[in-house]
Amino acid sequence: MSQVAAATKTLVPYEAEVMGRTQETPTVFTLHLKITNGNARKRYAFSPGQFNMLYLYGVGEVAISIVSDPEDHHILHHTIRAVGRVTNGLAKLRQGDRLGLRGPYGRGWPLDAALGRDVVIITGGLGCAPTVSVINYVMRRREHYGRLSIIQGVKHAQDLFWRQQYETWARYPNTQVLLAADEGSPLWPWHVGPVTVLFEHANIDPRRSIVMMCGPEGMMRAAVKNLTQLGMTEADIWLSMERNMHCAVGHCGHCQFGGAFICKDGPVFSYTEVKELFGVRGF
């Protein structure tokens, strides 16, 4: 042996094809992706709350949560807001276009801990994307969980997308959907105010419930405060975090939050795991 050769295969994306695309709002779109290699597609499996790295040819990668149903691993849905260099480029992709995809990464929602309990999903803004797959997961196994509450807040009434989806969910047994907009509009039939105004309507039983939350950190901070006042224990409040991510395997250092690497230790954490620095500016 005079030398050693090796390749970082685990960091290399698969090719994926855009099978469909939905424009959700003027800036938010959903890509329906299929891994083109049949074997890789068959091997691919994810759990709700995990994410993929999507790669735009010649531009770069971005971490995006998977919104589709984990049982349908043939087509992976990613809902994306066009805001940066990569996401603005991804917004231009159309059916038949190719991109790179690697994953899934991270620790998802605590599905086992939630068994038999009331599940309270709280989201703000585009924050609902990482929870859609867990909602679908619970819907498919409705009898294994108690009451499902879907509580979503948006800034402006026109920011709400998946309106039909919410209406469908609301018709499921033992399920309530509560929506609020900071700023309403004439045709807004739901609440007006911060998402926390919904908590009093939700009749959350703090001993039976487990909370899964995603959204802006300011909103999540307010929600934690309200929930603990209702009697929820911090260990039963779970939230999905996001930070800059380049490698997604805990090596590049960008997503560090105190001692946690959000990409591999999270992105889903119990509030007790992150409370020390949660909401502290600069972390």
Added chain:
Amino acid sequence: MSTKGIPIFLRRNQLQSLLDALHGAGYQCIGPRVREGALVYETISHIAELPQGMQDEQSPGRYRLHKTDSPRLFAWANGPQALKPLVFSPRETVWRVRRDEKGRLKFAAETVQTPLTAVIGVRACDLASLKILDQHYRSDAHYRARRKTLLLIAVNCTHPAETCFCASTGDGPRADTGFDLALDELEDGYVITSGSTKGKAIADALPQTPATREQRRAGKQASTEAAERQTRSLPSRNLRHALFSNLNHARWQDVAARCLSCGNCTSVCPTCFCHSQDESAHLDGKETEHYRQWDSCFTQGHSYIHGVTIRADTPSRYRQWLTHKLGSWHDQFGRSGCVGCGRCISWCPVGIDITEEAAAICGEGQ
């Protein structure tokens, strides 16, 4: 089979036999050489290329070399590099992708080929930092390939710089573990100890003069004296609580007013592991290269996420660096991220001293 064997003694004029043994075993040799006023690790083929008589003078924001009459080859503390660039490349391609005329993408992992490499003149602080990098990058194929090819020849430090504080962090100045061979430099030669079977195989190819008890004692004594000469210190105990209890300390603003946020400290730090991933597209548009390169938590881009920069100002960046290095590092690696090499002090253009900042924030008594 014992990996240790009996320490042997080589006179300085016999040291070439070590290089010859390494070359004979297929290793390329890397050792300290003077480049642009600093000691850097470069390929060496002859002992005459080593920095005989050179001594370094380091203080906050200052690094100078000067030539003395000393016959010694390792009468200095360290240069800006540790082992980090040898295992964690400053920039390297991770994968490539080709796009055909139909827009189909073909991804290919990049293979690194690393030759067997012996490093002469490794310091105890460098070995300590390598253990941390080993832990961090244990699942990274490129890192592991490079790491596997290394043969590490430590030279116990006898001339700590004013900026050194490895004795206080428990990482030096004597190399205890992690080396293949360790040398004690005496006025007339070297006591050579094996630390692994790989190292022992090299030692067996050298002239076999056993080191005398006096020579071995002199080597150890030099390490003790080197530790005693260190004036700076950083507590080896966990500063996590002290730092995270002081996130609003006025000193963060104070140090940030001096800090240029240039990232020199993170470049020379032997344990800083942050890197970014980026693209380099060929001009014909048919191929692009996905590469990674060293990044720093002092840059604007490090904390960027969808239109927001989490750490937009210098106080928050310095605080991120220090609370990580001396605080949350314990969560990740079970020890502090500082090995006391003092590089961040010397190579800081404005001379910010990590030991001083830690003391100011955590309290003088620490």
